[in-house]
Amino acid sequence: MIDKIKQLLKEVENFQITNKETMESLRLKYLSKKGILTDLFAEFKNVPNDQKKSFGQAINTLKNLVENKIKDAQEQLDNQNSAYAIYGDLTRPGFAQNIGGRHPISLVKNQVIDIFSSIGFNVSEGPEIEDDWHNFEALNFPAHHPARDMQDTFFVQTNPEYLLRTHTSSVQVRYMENNQPPIRTISPGRVFRNEAISSRSHCIFHQVEGLYIDKDVSFADLKQTLLYFTKEMFGKSKIRLRPSYFPFTEPSAEVDVYWGLKTETDYRITKGTGWLEIMGCGMVDPNVLKASNINPEEYSGFAFGMGLERMAMLLYQIGDIRMYFENDVRFLEQFKSNF
Ligand code: PHE
Numbered sequence: 001m002i003d004k005i006k007q008l009l010k011e012v013e014n015f016q017i018t019n020k021e022t023m024e025s026l027r028l029k030y031l032s033k034k035g036i037l038t039d040l041f042a043e044f045k046n047v048p049n050d051q052k053k054s055f056g057q058a059i060n061t062l063k064n065l066v067e068n069k070i071k072d073a074q075e076q077l078d079n080q081n082s083a084y085a086i087y088g089d090l091t092r093p094g095f096a097q098n099i100g101g102r103h104p105i106s107l108v109k110n111q112v113i114d115i116f117s118s119i120g121f122n123v124s125e126g127p128e129i130e131d132d133w134h135n136f137e138a139l140n141f142p143a144h145h146p147a148r149d150m151q152d153t154f155f156v157q158t159n160p161e162y163l164l165r166t167h168t169s170s171v172q173v174r175y176m177e178n179n180q181p182p183i184r185t186i187s188p189g190r191v192f193r194n195e196a197i198s199s200r201s202h203c204i205f206h207q208v209e210g211l212y213i214d215k216d217v218s219f220a221d222l223k224q225t226l227l228y229f230t231k232e233m234f235g236k237s238k239i240r241l242r243p244s245y246f247p248f249t250e251p252s253a254e255v256d257v258y259w260g261l262k263t264e265t266d267y268r269i270t271k272g273t274g275w276l277e278i279m280g281c282g283m284v285d286p287n288v289l290k291a292s293n294i295n296p297e298e299y300s301g302f303a304f305g306m307g308l309e310r311m312a313m314l315l316y317q318i319g320d321i322r323m324y325f326e327n328d329v330r331f332l333e334q335f336k337s338n339f
Contacts, residue, residue, distance in 0.1 A: 001047065005058040008036065012065050017073040030066040037063050101336035105206050105324055108312045109188050112208045115232045119225070121184045121210060126171035128190060132161055134170040138291040139248040147247045152194035154203075164192035167305060169248060172211040176292035181299045182214040188308075199320040206308040211284070213294065213301030219251070219283060222302035226281065230257045233311070240275070249282025249303055265317065276314065279306035 012030070017023045030036050040059050047055045079085055102110075113123055126134075132143075141147050151166035171187035179185075188208045195201045212225070223241065231237050238258035246252045256275040260266050270276050281304035286296035309321050316335075318324075323331050 001043070001051075001055060002058055005040070005055075005062055009058075009062055009065060012062065012069060015069070017069065020077060023070060023073045023077070026066065027070055030062075031070075037066070099336060101332060103324070103332065104312045104316055104318070104335050105308050107335060108308050108315065109206065109208065111233065112229075112306075112308070112311070113186065113188065115229055116186045116210060119228065121186045121212075124171055124175045124185045124187050125189060126165075126168070126174045126187065128165055128192070129156065129162055130165040130170045132163065134173045135163060135165050135167070138173045138288065139169055140285050140287045140291070141247045145247065147245075154192050154194050165189075166193050167191050168207045168209045169303070169305065172209060172303065173288075173292055175211065176213070176289070176294055181294060181301070183301070184212050186210045197322065199322065202309070202321050202325065204325065205321070207305055208308060209303065209305035211301060211303050213284065213289070213299050215299060217283075217300045217302060219302070222281060222283070222304070225302075226255055226279075226304060230255075230278070234259075234314075236260075241281070244280060244282075246280060246282055248285050248288045250285045252280065252282035255279045255281055255304070259314075269314065278311070278314075279304055281305070 012026070015022075015026055017026060028035060032038070037059065040062070044052070044055065044059065083090060117123075135153075136148060137143070153166050154164040156162040156164075168187040168189045168191060171189065172185065175183065175185050175187070186208055187210075189206065190204060191207050192204055195203055197203060210225075212221070223239075227237070227239055230239050234257060236257050236259060240256050240258070241253035242256065244252045244254045254277050256277050258274055259270050259276045261270065261272075261274045266274065281302065284301040284303050289296040289299060289301070309324055312318060312324070313321065
């Protein structure tokens with residue numbers, strides 16, 4: 001009898017629990033109602049009295065061995081599925097999230113859009129590859145007109161009817177073709193000019209142009225709108241309009257904002273005058289309205305256009321326009337915390 005138990009002890013010791021199923025088979029074999037231990041306890045009654053002690057001890061040893069083995073295996077299996085086993089130490093410090101940032105041009109663009117949205121302008125967009133009509137002809141630049149030289153143009157080599165838009169005024173033509181006044185729209189976008197690249201100019205840059213057309217729109221409306229904009233954008237409340245020329249507006253003007261002369265930078269960027277040129281503007285030429293089937297007898301309007309690189313250079317004190325296009329993370333990271 002004792003020998004049989006010793007053999008069972010060996011068997012249990014050597015038994016390998018590898019998963020839930022083998023663990024369960026061990027339990028069933030020894031601990032269940034019809035298991036080996038139940039039988040052994042039943043036999044216990046028939047054991048002669050003088051052997052009862054050693055036989056009882058042996059059965060208990062076997063029972064404890066099986067129970068402990070199952071308990072250990074259960075713990076091990078539990079651990080395998082635990083958070084610790086899957087993720088490791090959950091109290092260790094985490095990896096810092098690397099927050100992305102917007103490009104300074106996008107920041108300024110969004111700011112301009114916010115300001116004009118708040119006074120009822122919507123946003124319109126159009127293609128970067130344009131036809132001659134929308135970029136020039138409809139804007140009162142006739143073919144061979146010298147005004148076209150103001151905007152050195154990249155033409156599509158295989159078909160010079162098409163070009164890379166030189167300004168987003170082309171979007172305004174498209175907008176007028178598809179919408180009747182009242183029109184209040186701004187057109188942000190990328191534009192292209194065949195210019196030598198330097199710290200101050202680039203062949204790619206971004207503009208926001210605005211168009212307002214309704215009955216009885218006057219030059220005073222234009223001036224107030226721009227004043228509102230410069231106050232919101234730069235916190236400056238003095239502007240002046242200098243006569244200028246654009247084929248699509250008459251009269252036309254350049255807008256200067258009074259930047260002040262408090263710091264050395266103010267002196268440098270305003271060349272000692274305190275004034276900074278920030279955009280072009282004017283009353284929409286009647287020929288432009290006609291080209292888009294808007295009756296100039298009934299409607300009038302104003303337009304304006306500004307370069308975003310220049311705005312961002314002023315707001316963030318950036319010295320070289322090429323920085324915007326190099327995508328150097330050391331430069332871009334500096335704008336991280338902005339909205
Ligand atoms: N389209 C002009 C430019 O690109 C800017 C402008 C827009 C001027 C509207 C006047 C009115 O230079």
